[in-house]
Amino acid sequence: MPRVKAAPPPPGPRKIPDAVVDRPPPRPEPQPRPQPQPQPRVNPVPPTPQWSAPVGGTVIPPPRVATVTTRPIVGNPFGYVCARFFAFAFDVALVAGVATSLMYSLIAINPITGLPTNTQRGFDATLAIGLGVALAYVWVAEAFLGTTIWKLVFGLHVYPVHGRIVGFGRAFLRGALRPIDVLIVGGVMALLPARRRLGDLLGGTVVAPSPLRAFAPLIGWILVLVLCGIPFILAGTERTLASIIAFGEFGPGLFARIWLDVQLLLNFIGHPH
DSSP, rough: OOOOOOOOOOOOOOOOTTTTTTTOOOOOOOOOOOOOOOOOOOOOOOOOOOOOOOOOOOOOOOOOOOOOSSSSSSSSSHHHHHHHHHHHHHHHHHHHHHHHHHHHHHSSBBBTTOOOSHHHHHHHHHHHHHHHHHHHHHHHHHTTSSSHHHHHHHHEEEEESSSSOOHHHHHHHHHHHHHHHHIIIIIHHHHHHOOOHHHHHHTTTTEOOTTTHHHHHHHHHHHHHHHHHHHHHHHHHHHHHHHHHHHHOOOOOOOHHHHHHHHHHHHHHHOOO
């Protein structure tokens, strides 16, 4: 019999190169989740109100003006009235004395009267100018500062009932009515609960304790010493001492003439015919 060859075995699986095999891409490694950062707390801003234009006929109130009480707390009423009186008297005496001393020391002939300052009439005229300077000083100081040197010493201050400063008009009215207050009604009215003399009522002012409190007398005494030292600095010690001697020489004659004029005025008022 013929010899039959056995059939070859079926082919086994072939090995495919790695480059040919289509593999899925590798999975990315999981990244850590970022932690939320704390946000700063912000207060909400309220919305800006939208103001509409005023409707016709709307009444807009006027701006509010600072006011002070018309019944100041002053302690002893009699001491309060005395403090007010002596503060004004000492202010006039201090400023008039310094101004007269300077004019007497630095000016030999009064430029207004043409009289020598070292005579009775010349000294009287110089002192009259000094009094005018003192009254002007009180007027301006109360108008703009609300106080004077001796008001600081006594711890007093002039307040406007309405507004921030007294002003020229109110201060002038207070000063113009001061003779009537001193001679007639001022002391009595200042003792009343309102503590306001006639000049305060018509001028719209009130005198109350200083806003500087305990520092007011200290500042006042320092200013008194400074003002008293001005003639010594500007005119020198010798001339200033000479002016002080002139007060003692011509002062008594001046006061005697003033007292005589007052007596004549009182006699005229009592017996007009």
